[in-house]
Amino acid sequence: MADKKVEAITSRDVDFAQWYTDIVTKAELIDYSSLKGFTIMRPYAWAIWENIQKKFDDEFKRTGHDNVSMPLLIPESMLQKEKDLVEGFAPEVAWVTHGGSEKLEERLCIRPTSETVFCDHFAHVVQSYRDLPKKYNQWCSVVRWEKTTRPFLRGREFHWQEGHTLHETEQEAIDETLGMLDIYADVAERCLAMPVIKGQKTESDKFAGAEATYCIESMMHDGKALQAGTSHFFGQKFASAYDIQFTGRDNKLHTPWQTSWGVSTRLIGGIIMTHGDDNGLRLPPEIAPVQAVVVPVASHKPGVTEAAEKLVAALTAAGIRAKGDFSDNSPGWKFAEYEMKGVPLRIEIGPRDLEAGVCMFAHRTGGDKYQVKLDGVETSAKEALAKIQQELYDQAKENMEKYIYEADTLEEAAAQMAKHAGFVKMKWCGDPACEEAVKDRIGIGSRCIPFAQDKKAGVCPICGKPANTTVYWGLAY
Ligand SMILES: [Zn+2]
Structure with missing residues (x-):
């Protein structure tokens, strides 16, 4: 049974695209909705996304950003104020033309990104240099009518965060743009175990309406690039177009300087393609919904289930995201299942282990199973998880350097x-x-x-x- 599950995935080296599709469905990340390009993120994918969000959100807050929520719909006239943005996004915009049965006087765009709404708001609330900086972020989904779609990588709707900030001076805005890129690179490398290259996009590749776009680029296992995050310096373009002005320290009117930056659920696609192997997903412990799974072996024998439960409780109390699988599936089935799901650490415990006061650790990154004392198992598990996190990064880095x-x-x-x-x-x-x-x-x-x-x-x-x-x-x- 265990073998059958493994066989069900296409090999990574035979057909990378098919392998990817197999993983997103078999690891229970995605279900396809009946509307093309709109995917359902199943609980396991959403749990990964929540963990990723938390890592970034903590950094945003640590660096003085506030979360807000902006409207989903943008009046066409508001969008038209900045022509580069309109031209850049026009082919991908979805429009709302009716409210109930009534045709709207002005059609409304479903946000493909929210620069315009933020600018509209900034114009209301910024009057003086004392109102600056404004450092906002929102977690939301946006809609872009893409022609070709692929789970996580390119969807007609996707989840992301968009940071929007407004500053008194040009230098402050530049520092913000590059500072956020550093945060993206740090979280990608430290938490997602995904090595990145920091750089600037060429003119032809920059964000519509931006003066400069900076990015982190990562390399997938097949050698292709994934743009993993972008940070834009807008100069005063948007602020001018939307009449945002403030009274400066010199008592004169000035136009503020602006940035925006975003990362999205495409990072999940990046994690799959950076770390996954022929047995399924491999998740970095930092963002894995389940960091350690405890599998009782010969659970009908006296004391085994109880010991496994105790083990889960001890790991959980130590702050490890642990779960026990007490279902009646065979241990072999469970091993394959959690390999597919990319759970970093598997812990087995059977009657003989119990007698000896030990359990067995198996790393998703490979290597032989090894014995660990039940006494102090939390410390051993934390060490193992740190090692797995590092191994995933090192392997990805090696792959990148090779190509x-x-x-x-x-x-x-x-x-x-x-x-x-x-x-x-x-x-x-x-x-x-x-x-x-x-x-x-x-x-x-x-x-x-x-x-x-x-x-x-x-x-x-x-x-x-x-x-x-x-x-x-x-x-x-
Ligand atoms: Zn040339």
């Missing part, structure tokens, strides 16, 4: 990508036409201009002009 290539010419880049997808480090002159040409000729797009630039001089592989900027190029989800 970062350097290339001086398009031919070199194409040859490397043909062997295995990855990030190609290649020089760029800064001309959008050359960026476009790379994509046209060898099919890879710019992922980001990494903050960590090498000092080497080079030439642009397209136009041959001197080029000092290193860009990461690759395929992306």
Whole structure:
């Protein structure tokens, strides 16, 4: 029975896309609703999302941000005030045209993002420099009418957080933009065990209406990139368009400086594709809904169930998210089930273990099962979870480093990508036409201009002009 469950997943190396789809359904993360692009996040996925939310939310609050809730619907006239934003999002907007049976005088857009509503509000509440900064965030879902959809990665509705801040000075807003990117990178690496590259998007790839867009890019197991979070510096563009002004310290009227930043449920897709293997999901302990599962073996024997229950209680009391599986499924079935679900630590206990005062630990990251004393089991479990968290990060980091290539010419880049997808480090002159040409000729797009630039001089592989900027190029989800 256990084997059968494992067989049900396509191998990661045979068909990565099918493997991904198998995981999202078999690990009970997603159900497809009858409306295309709108997925149901099942309890297990939602529990993962809640844990991710908590990690980010704690950081937002620690750095002085307040959570708010903005309206779901935006009048068309309000959206029209900033033309870049309208042009950027127009093809993906869903419209509400009727209220009950009555046709509305003005159609309403379902928020694809909430810059406009925040600006509308800021214009009401900001009058003086004393009202600044405004550091707001909201957790919500947004709708973008995407043509192709994929669970977690691209949906017509997805859950996210959007931070929106307003500042007195340009420097403060820049510091906020980059500070939030640092928080994204830190939580991604420390909690999601997902190594990231911090950088800036090229002009052609930045957010509609932004002066600069910064991002964290991560690499999935198949070598493709996932944009895991973005932070935008708006300058004064939106504030001007929405007539936000404040009286400054000099008693004159000024326009404030603005940022926005977001991460979404796409991070769950990132966790799946970074850490998952042929037996299913592998969840970093920091965000796993169940960190340790206790499986009684030969539970009909006297004392086994009681001992397993005691074990769960001891782990829970120590702050570990633990659960016992006391169902009548076989231990083998349970082993496969919790591997599929990616539970980091499995603890087995049977009659002989009980007699010896021990239990068995098995890590989802592999290695042999080993014996652990019941006395002080909480400490051992915490050590094991910390080790698993680190192992997942190290493995992902190794994978990323393996598939970062350097290339001086398009031919070199194409040859490397043909062997295995990855990030190609290649020089760029800064001309959008050359960026476009790379994509046209060898099919890879710019992922980001990494903050960590090498000092080497080079030439642009397209136009041959001197080029000092290193860009990461690759395929992306
Ligand atoms: Zn060029």
